[in-house]
Amino acid sequence: xxxxxxxxxxxxxxxxxxxxxxxxxxxxxxxxxxxxxxxxxxxxxxxxxxxxxxxxxxxxxxxxxxxxxxxxxxxxxxxxxxxxxxxxxxxxxxxxxxxxxxxxxxxxxxxxxxxxxxxxxxxxxxxxxxxxxxxxxxxxxxxxxxxxxxxxxxxxxxxxxxxxxxxxxxxxxxxxxxxxxxxxxxxxxxxxxxxxxxxxxxxxxxxxxxxxxxxxxxxxxxxxxxxxxxxxxxxxxxxxxxxxxxxxxxxxxxxxxxxxxxxxxxxxxxxxxxxxxxxxxxxxxxxxxxxxxxxxxxxxxxxxxxxxxxxxxxxxxxxxxxxxxxxxxxxxxxxxxxxxxxxxxxxxxxxxxxxxxxxxxxxxxxxxxxxxxxxxxxxxxxxxxxxxxxxxxxxxx
Numbered sequence: 001x002x003x004x005x006x007x008x009x010x011x012x013x014x015x016x017x018x019x020x021x022x023x024x025x026x027x028x029x030x031x032x033x034x035x036x037x038x039x040x041x042x043x044x045x046x047x048x049x050x051x052x053x054x055x056x057x058x059x060x061x062x063x064x065x066x067x068x069x070x071x072x073x074x075x076x077x078x079x080x081x082x083x084x085x086x087x088x089x090x091x092x093x094x095x096x097x098x099x100x101x102x103x104x105x106x107x108x109x110x111x112x113x114x115x116x117x118x119x120x121x122x123x124x125x126x127x128x129x130x131x132x133x134x135x136x137x138x139x140x141x142x143x144x145x146x147x148x149x150x151x152x153x154x155x156x157x158x159x160x161x162x163x164x165x166x167x168x169x170x171x172x173x174x175x176x177x178x179x180x181x182x183x184x185x186x187x188x189x190x191x192x193x194x195x196x197x198x199x200x201x202x203x204x205x206x207x208x209x210x211x212x213x214x215x216x217x218x219x220x221x222x223x224x225x226x227x228x229x230x231x232x233x234x235x236x237x238x239x240x241x242x243x244x245x246x247x248x249x250x251x252x253x254x255x256x257x258x259x260x261x262x263x264x265x266x267x268x269x270x271x272x273x274x275x276x277x278x279x280x281x282x283x284x285x286x287x288x289x290x291x292x293x294x295x296x297x298x299x300x301x302x303x304x305x306x307x308x309x310x311x312x313x314x315x316x317x318x319x320x321x322x323x324x325x326x327x328x329x330x331x332x333x334x335x336x337x338x339x340x341x342x343x344x345x346x347x348x349x350x351x352x353x354x355x356x357x358x359x360x361x362x363x364x365x366x367x368x369x370x371x372x373x374x375x376x377x378x379x380x381x382x383x384x385x386x387x388x389x390x391x392x393x394x395x396x397x
Contacts, residue, residue, distance in 0.1 A: 002250065002308070003248070003250045003308070004249050004250060004306065004307065004308050004392060005246055005247065005248055005249065005306075005307055005308075005309075005310065005311045006246070006247040006249055006274060006278070006304065006305070006306050006307075006385070006389070007244070007245075007246050007303075007304065007305040007307065007311050007312060007313075008243075008244070008245045008246075008247070008277075008278060008281050008282070008302070008303075008304050009242070009243070009244050009302065009303040009304075009305075009313075009314055009337075010241075010242075010243040010244075010281075010282060010299040010301065010302045010303075011204070011240060011241070011242060011243075011299055011300050011301045011330060011333050011334065011337075012201075012240070012241050012243060012297060012298070012299040012300065013238075013239070013240040013241075013297060013300060013329070013330055014238060014239055014240075014241070014295045014297055015238055015293070015295055015297070016210075016212075016236045016237070016238045016293055016295075017236055017237070017238070017288075017289065017290075017293040017295035018234065018235060018236045018237075018288055018289040018292070018293065019040050019044070019286045019287075019288045019289070019295065020039070020040040020041055020044040020286055020288050021288055021289075024235075025234075025235060026209050026235040027039075027209055027235060027236060027237050028040065028041060029207065029209065030200065030202055032202055032315075032318075032319065032321075033318070033319040033320055033321050035206040035321050036206060036207060036208065037202040037203040037205075037206070037207055037239075037321070038202065038203040038207040038237050038239035038241065039200050039201065039202050039203075040200065040201040040241065040286060041200050042198035042199060042200050044286045044288070045198055045201065045243070045281075045284065045286060046180055046196075046198055047286075048284040048285055048286045048287070049277065049280040049281055049284045050064075050176050050180070050280075051284070052279075052280040052283065052284035053175070053176065053276055053280055056279075056280075056283075058275075058276040058279055058280060059175055059272065059276050061135060062135050062136065063134075063135075063174055063175045063269075063272070064134070064135060064174050064175065064176055065132055065133055065134040065135065065137075065173075065174035065176050065177050066132075066133065066135075066138070067130045067131065067132040068127075068130060068131065069126045069127045069128070069129065069130055069131070070124070070126055070127075071099060071104070071106075071126070071127050071131045071133065072092060072095045072096050072099060072106055072124055072125045072126065072127075073092070073095075073124055074095075074133075074138055075095035075098060075099060075138055075141050075142050075145065076091040076092045076094070076095040076124075077091075078138055078139055078141075078142035079091040079094055079095055079142045079145050079146055079149070081142075082142055082143065082146050083146045083149070086146065086149050089122070090149070091145075092124055092125070093152065094145040094146070094148070094149045094152045095141075095142070095145055096125045097145070097148075097152045097153060097155075097156055098141050098142075098144055098145040098148075098152070098156070098165055099127075099141065100156075101156045101161065101162045101165035101166070102141070102165045102166050102168075102169040102187060102190065103166060103169075103184070103186055103187025103189070103190065104127060104131060104169075104184065104186060104187055105127070105128060105186045106125040106126060106127055106128075107125060107126065107128060108123050108124070108125050108126075109123055109126060129185065131184065132176075132177055132180075132182040133169065133177075134172060134173055134174030134177055135174060136172040136174070137168055137169055137171075137172060137173075137174075140168035140172070141165065141168055141169065144161070144164060144165055144168060148161065166187075166189070166190060169187075169190050170189070170190045171257065172257075173192055173255050173256060173257070175256070175269070175272065175273045175276060177192055177255070178192065178195060178252055178255035178256045178273060179194070179195050179196045179247075179252065179255075179273060179277055180194050180196055181193055181194025181195070181196075192255055193251060193255070194251075195247055195248045195249070195251040195252035195255055196245060196246070196247050196248075196252075196277065197245065197246045197248075197311070198244075198245045198281075199243070199244040199245065199313060199315065201241040201242065201243040201244075202241065202242060202315070202318075203239035203240060203241055203242075204240050204241070204242050204318040204321065204322050204329055204333045204336075205239070205240065205318075205321050205322040205323070205324055205329050206321050207237050207238075207239050208237070209235050209236070209237050210235070210236055210237060211233050211234070211235050211236075212233060212234045212235075212236060213231070213232075213233050214231070214232055214233070214234065215228035215230070215231050216228060216229055216230040216231075217229055234289070234292060236289075236293065240322075240329040240330055240333055242314070242315055242317075242318055242333070243281075243299070244313045244314070244315060245277075245281050246311035246313075247274060247277060249270065249274065249306075249389055249392075249393070252270055252273055252274070253266070253267075253270045253393065256269045256270055256273065265394075266393070267389075267390045267393040267394055268390075270389065270390070270393060271386045271387075271389055271390040271393075272386075274385065274386055274389045275382045275383070275385065275386040278304065278381070278382050278385050278386075279378065279382045282298075282299060282302050282359075282378060282381075283298065283378060285297075298361070299359075299361075300330045300334075300360065300361050300362060300364065300365055301330075301334055301337075301358070301359070301360040301361070301365045301368055302358070302359040302360070302378075302381065303337070303341070303356065303357070303358055303368070303371055303372065304356070304357045304358075304359075304372075304381065304385055305354055305355065305356050305357075305372070306354065306355040306356075306385065306388055306389065306392065307349065307350065307353065307354040307355075308350055308353045308354070309348065309349055309350050309354070312344060312345075312348060312349065314337060314340055314341060314344070316340070316344075317336040317337055317339075317340035317341075318333070318336065322336070328364070330362075330364040330365070331364040334360075334364055334365045334366075334367050334368050335367050337368060337371070338367035338368055338370075338371065341371055355372075355373075355388055356371060356372025356373065357372050357373050357374075357375050357381055357384055357385060358371050358372045358373070358374050358375065359374075359375045359377075359378060359380075359381045360374075
């Protein structure tokens with residue numbers, strides 16, 4: 001398949017907030033262009049996108065996966081649902097052996113003293129690391145376990161049954177696995193190359209973290225008790241972020257294979273996945289300290305490009321940090337993009353095959369109006385991008 005990519009760029013401003021903390025509890029930062037910037041890690045935003053898929057019902061549950069160490073329990077629950085006679089320890093053992101047949105390694109975590117107290121259940125085996133499996137893969141492994149449950153160890157001594165387990169674990173990937181990939185250290189042959197690359201979001205201007213000293217009063221204090229019941233500090237900052245992600249649509253199509261639903265065109269699952277990702281990436285929100293700061297914002301501007309050249313980030317437009325001397329950063333950030341995008345597209349892009357859409361809010365973004373086809377709403381943007389991807393899959397440029 002011809003390679004083609006979807007680039008998603010967004011400018012988004014946050015009020016005082018602590019979206020993504022480092023090991024000291026302070027907002028993450030990075031140095032770019034020689035000055036400190038606010039930063040939100042790609043891991044934080046990818047988790048937010050995956051959560052958004054589920055919370056907003058952008059995709060059916062059957063098209064999503066689960067990433068957990070408690071994978072034995074996940075399969076055992078499905079075994080018990082399929083065959084109620086197989087439950088409890090037997091279901092867990094069948095699930096454990098089936099997962100081991102795929103090449104995954106599991107272990108029983110040791111307790112303090114390594115003893116089981118009276119009335120306490122035996123610990124359940126877990127994977128040593130987070131394992132990402134789709135709903136259909138979990139269901140398939142459960143069915144295989146039920147088939148061999150009579151003597152599960154002997155069942156998997158046969159190579160054809162081990163091969164079946166590995167095939168189940170390596171087909172019918174969910175949309176989130178196809179997008180974000182899967183790495184299994186013990187069974188590299190069932191790894192999935194990610195179709196999506198997400199940049200760490202960084203502020204377009206210099207940022208210094210601040211600290212909020214707070215006190216909390218005990219509601220049952222008497223009038224004589226005037227002291228605080230608790231004191232502490234919370235670090236925060238406020239920033240306008242440049243956010244960027246690239247989707248290898250050809251890789252996504254390869255990961256999804258023939259699709260998640262029988263009888264549908266091969267382009268359909270790819271279109272659903274692309275639409276869900278664009279919607280989720282634009283609208284999702286990392287929720288670090290959200291009860292403290294309520295940072296519910298949307299991007300001021302979004303640019304999406306479907307291109308046949310390699311992905312192009314526009315972060316270099318902000319290598320020289322915006323000063324914000326006149327107050328605010330969005331206006332100048334949009335001006336920077338309006339000047340930088342045509343220049344880098346002239347030098348490295350391909351106007352003949354690249355499609356561009358823009359979604360923007362407010363007068364500060366006016367200079368981006370001519371950057372591409374304007375979408376009135378996020379829903380319009382998502383639909384236009386999905387339609388173009390499906391057409392290009394069916395009739396490559």
